[in-house]
Amino acid sequence: MKSKIVKANILTLNCGSSSLKYKIIRMPDEECFVEGEAERVGIKTQGESLISHSVSGKTRIIKTELGNHSIALRKILALIKSDAQKNKEITFDIFAHRYVHPGNFFTKPVKINKPVLKKLKETLSLAAIHNPITYGLIEFCYKEYETVEQFAVFDTAFHRSIPPEFSTYALPAKISKKYGLKKIGFHGISHQYVTEEACRFLKRNIKFQKVISCHLGTGGSSVCAINRGKSVNTSMGFTPLEGLVMNTRCGDLDLGIIFYIMSKESFSPVETENILNKKSGILGIFSSSSDLRDVVDNIGADPRAKIAFDMYARRVKDYIGFYALILKKTDILVFTDSLGVGVPLLRESICDNMAFLGISLDREKNQTYRNGICELSSAQAQTKILVVPTNEELMIARETYKELTENDTRH
Amino acid sequence: MILVIDTNLKEVKFWVFKENNTEDPPVFFIKDLEEVRLSKTLRKDILGFTGGGKINAISFRILFGGDFFAKTSLITPEFFVKLDKLTGFFPFYIPLMLAIIKIFYREFKGVPKFAFFETSFFSGMREEEKYYAIPYEFQKNNKIKKWGFHGIFHEANSGMFHRGKCISVVFDKQTTVCSANDGRPVSISLGFTPLEGVMSRTSCGDLDPGIVFYLMNIQGFSIYKIDDILKNESGFLGLTGYDLELKDLVKFRGKDRNVRLAFDIYQAQLLKCIGEGISILGGLDNVIFSGSEVSALVPVIHSLLKKISFLGINTRSLPWIGKEEVFPITSEESGIKACLNRMSLPKVILYATVNLICKKLPRR
Numbered sequence: 001m002k003s004k005i006v007k008a009n010i011l012t013l014n015c016g017s018s019s020l021k022y023k024i025i026r027m028p029d030e031e032c033f034v035e036g037e038a039e040r041v042g043i044k045t046q047g048e049s050l051i052s053h054s055v056s057g058k059t060r061i062i063k064t065e066l067g068n069h070s071i072a073l074r075k076i077l078a079l080i081k082s083d084a085q086k087n088k089e090i091t092f093d094i095f096a097h098r099y100v101h102p103g104n105f106f107t108k109p110v111k112i113n114k115p116v117l118k119k120l121k122e123t124l125s126l127a128a129i130h131n132p133i134t135y136g137l138i139e140f141c142y143k144e145y146e147t148v149e150q151f152a153v154f155d156t157a158f159h160r161s162i163p164p165e166f167s168t169y170a171l172p173a174k175i176s177k178k179y180g181l182k183k184i185g186f187h188g189i190s191h192q193y194v195t196e197e198a199c200r201f202l203k204r205n206i207k208f209q210k211v212i213s214c215h216l217g218t219g220g221s222s223v224c225a226i227n228r229g230k231s232v233n234t235s236m237g238f239t240p241l242e243g244l245v246m247n248t249r250c251g252d253l254d255l256g257i258i259f260y261i262m263s264k265e266s267f268s269p270v271e272t273e274n275i276l277n278k279k280s281g282i283l284g285i286f287s288s289s290s291d292l293r294d295v296v297d298n299i300g301a302d303p304r305a306k307i308a309f310d311m312y313a314r315r316v317k318d319y320i321g322f323y324a325l326i327l328k329k330t331d332i333l334v335f336t337d338s339l340g341v342g343v344p345l346l347r348e349s350i351c352d353n354m355a356f357l358g359i360s361l362d363r364e365k366n367q368t369y370r371n372g373i374c375e376l377s378s379a380q381a382q383t384k385i386l387v388v389p390t391n392e393e394l395m396i397a398r399e400t401y402k403e404l405t406e407n408d409t410r411h
Numbered sequence: 412m413i414l415v416i417d418t419n420l421k422e423v424k425f426w427v428f429k430e431n432n433t434e435d436p437p438v439f440f441i442k443d444l445e446e447v448r449l450s451k452t453l454r455k456d457i458l459g460f461t462g463g464g465k466i467n468a469i470s471f472r473i474l475f476g477g478d479f480f481a482k483t484s485l486i487t488p489e490f491f492v493k494l495d496k497l498t499g500f501f502p503f504y505i506p507l508m509l510a511i512i513k514i515f516y517r518e519f520k521g522v523p524k525f526a527f528f529e530t531s532f533f534s535g536m537r538e539e540e541k542y543y544a545i546p547y548e549f550q551k552n553n554k555i556k557k558w559g560f561h562g563i564f565h566e567a568n569s570g571m572f573h574r575g576k577c578i579s580v581v582f583d584k585q586t587t588v589c590s591a592n593d594g595r596p597v598s599i600s601l602g603f604t605p606l607e608g609v610m611s612r613t614s615c616g617d618l619d620p621g622i623v624f625y626l627m628n629i630q631g632f633s634i635y636k637i638d639d640i641l642k643n644e645s646g647f648l649g650l651t652g653y654d655l656e657l658k659d660l661v662k663f664r665g666k667d668r669n670v671r672l673a674f675d676i677y678q679a680q681l682l683k684c685i686g687e688g689i690s691i692l693g694g695l696d697n698v699i700f701s702g703s704e705v706s707a708l709v710p711v712i713h714s715l716l717k718k719i720s721f722l723g724i725n726t727r728s729l730p731w732i733g734k735e736e737v738f739p740i741t742s743e744e745s746g747i748k749a750c751l752n753r754m755s756l757p758k759v760i761l762y763a764t765v766n767l768i769c770k771k772l773p774r775r
Contacts, residue, residue: 125624125625125628125629126621126625128621128624164672164675165672165675165676165678165679166679168650168672168676169615169618169619169622170610170614170615170616170618170645170646170647170649170650170673170676170677170680171615171618171622171640171641171645171649171650172640172644172645172648172649172650173649173650173652173669175640175649179625179626179630181622181625183619236619237618237619237621237622238619238621238622238625239619239621239622239624239625240621241619241620241621241624242618242619242620242621245544249544250543250544250545250620251544252617252620253543253544253545253607253620254543254557254602254603254604254606254607255604255606255607255615255618255620255623255641256602256603256604256605256606256607257543257545257555257603257604258620258623259634259638260553260555260603260604261549262634263634264553269624269627269628269634270628272624273621273624273628275545275546276545276620276624279546280544280545280546281544282544284544284545284546284547285542285544285546285547287546287547304547307538307539307542307547310537310538310539311539311542311544314539314540314691315544317687317690317691318686318687318690318691319686320690321686321687321688321689321690321691322682322683322686322687322690323686324686324690325682325685325686325689325718325719325722326682326686328721329721352693353693353694354690354693355693356689356693356694356695356722357689357690
């Protein structure tokens with residue numbers, strides 16, 4: 001018997017620590033007719049907060065105060081409602097959220113209900129920046145839009161293939177087992193998407209490719225080593241605090257410093273965690289902004305900008321060096337997300353002096369890159385260097401639709 | 412003769428070398444710390460152990476030199492003033508070192524004395540390597556930065572290759588990895604405290620900082636409990652349950668699943684440090700392995716080099732036998748050269764001391 005095709009307009013909500021990206025995607029056609037991003041949400045930067053809102057390709061920029069993510073969502077929903085009054089086709093019937101860290105509760109997309117909300121509430125501290133924000137939005141939608149179905153799609157599932165020597169911490173085995181402490185990894189939706197798109201662009205079979213994916217965002221950033229389409233290591237760990245230097249997160253840190261800070265300043269664990277999650281990283285070094293793009297604008301004039309930039313790029317190089325040793329031969333190096341796509345100087349700095357690993361950037365191509373998927377490696381490079389704009393929202397819609405159609409209870 | 416002295420909180424270790432015949436094993440003896448501090452016949456006692464020959468230099472190993480000691484220092488009255496200023500960092504250790512060195516300063520007048528610091532070598536590292544991505548003023552005000560460790564070994568190792576890109580690994584109670592370009596340090600795995608970098612017998616090495624807060628905020632662990640777990644109950648002990656030295660544990664690598672996993676994690680951490688090093692160096696010419704545990708960990712080193720052989724490392728088959736203290740473990744045609752340095756730390760200090768007093772290095 002031929003199965004019935006379910007149609008759904010899915011409003012995807014993708015919270016970054018300082019952004020909220022959204023799209024309404026008509027499934028299964030994968031047609032996106034509304035999209036936008038609230039930028040510089042709840043952070044101190046040198047630029048203005050704004051919402052860029054596009055309907056069927058026409059974009060409006062709305063400069064507005066975005067004190068937190070709830071305010072941003074209310075303003076986005078008001079924009080969609082306003083558009084719907086002019087065009088009845090602009091509607092959505094499902095919310096789909098990217099949820100960063102579900103702990104050990106969920107390994108695939110889940111429909112939101114009261115028991116699920118209760119479990120998610122227990123995971124808030126696992127990703128101290130993202131989880132509380134996304135949870136707040138889910139709770140808001142659950143109360144204010146009772147009739148609209150909600151799903152959460154998790155960023156951790158892609159990293160389930162990381163082998164034990166890379167996922168196990170050198171902690172007492174009993175403690176790790178009891179509390180589920182192991183490398184979980186994040187940005188899996190993005191790493192998976194850009195890897196698949198890169199292989200498609202190069203017309204290569206993903207099953208024979210070794211890829212290093214650099215998801216460098218204005219919020220979180222991570223690097224992932226992918227062999228034959230499966231994640232084998234990633235820079236973020238049990239929480240998103242591990243790994244690269246980020247906008248306000250410190251990334252890898254001598255743990256002794258945590259104890260030193262707490263004893264020296266009599267800070268509580270919560271205060272110390274707040275410093276490392278929200279006042280460190282680019283902001284901690286540069287101090288005027290947490291956005292690397294502001295750092296780049298000041299790099300010639302401010303020595304602290306130079307240190308912050310070098311520290312950021314250096315840490316990405318560290319992980320590329322490590323993953324190049326794991327993979328043995330890197331076929332593709334991918335840059336994605338706002339900094340990976342939008343800051344040529346960062347790509348240049350990261351790829352500088354890496355020819356011995358087969359990584360060599362064509363500087364002219366790098367400088368003239370504008371948009372879309374593009375190859376930037378020099379002619380002699382063994383590793384293809386690609387910029388691949390990520391589309392986590394499409395991946396979220398696909399995963400949600402898959403879950404919806406496999407377990408559809410609406411029809 | 413040259414006297415090399417290493418002091419910890421309990422005892423003082425002495426090695427006496429004949430500088431005109433460094434191949435002879437040194438005279439070695441240990442004295443209780445309090446015995447040294449209270450002795451009124453120290454000079455006589457030491458000369459008794461050494462057979463009464465002339466002592467031409469005394470060299471001390473000191474674990475921490477802070478910002479004041481960017482290189483090996485000749486011990487003068489000014490030295491004591493500067494060392495005293497480091498007391499705030501190590502309130503027990505620094506006063507103890509001051510007391511011990513002062514005794515020798517008094518008892519061995521006219522004999523040149525040198526202080527070798529485990530941190531000096533790293534003082535010239537670039538800012539982005541030395542500092543952490545936490546609030547900048549806070550780091551500056553609290554002297555939080557990557558001080559490094561095993562600098563005496565790493566300086567000697569990388570100094571053997573005056574030109575080129577070198578990775579130096581020291582296997583001791585702690586394992587550290589240093590990358591150096593033309594003999595100058597570029598990165599070091601161990602940072603502000605010994606917790607950073609590669610795991611040890613009982614400490615965890617690099618770990619997601621978020622785990623510390625998860626255990627404190629959610630599971631209710633105290634800071635003292637976590638500190639104790641990470642320093643004393645983790646590493647090889649935590650993963651395997653065996654409270655053994657690495658040299659003994661490595662023998663079970665092929666027999667016990669947990670031991671094998673522990674060494675796989677150890678190798679992964681080493682790979683991370685080496686990968687970081689070569690990415691910042693922009694290549695690799697030489698790798699050198701050293702430290703007190705280096706001979707016991709030969710199977711681990713062999714396996715590690717095999718994993719990165721694609722870089723152009725052609726490793727010799729086991730067993731690795733060399734007549735010299737430093738000998739190659741790669742074939743003649745290997746693009747990247749690797750070698751084993753079986754020299755002890757006192758011997759490294761001896762050579763450096765001879766260099767200081769004679770202004771020439773013995774051939775190695």
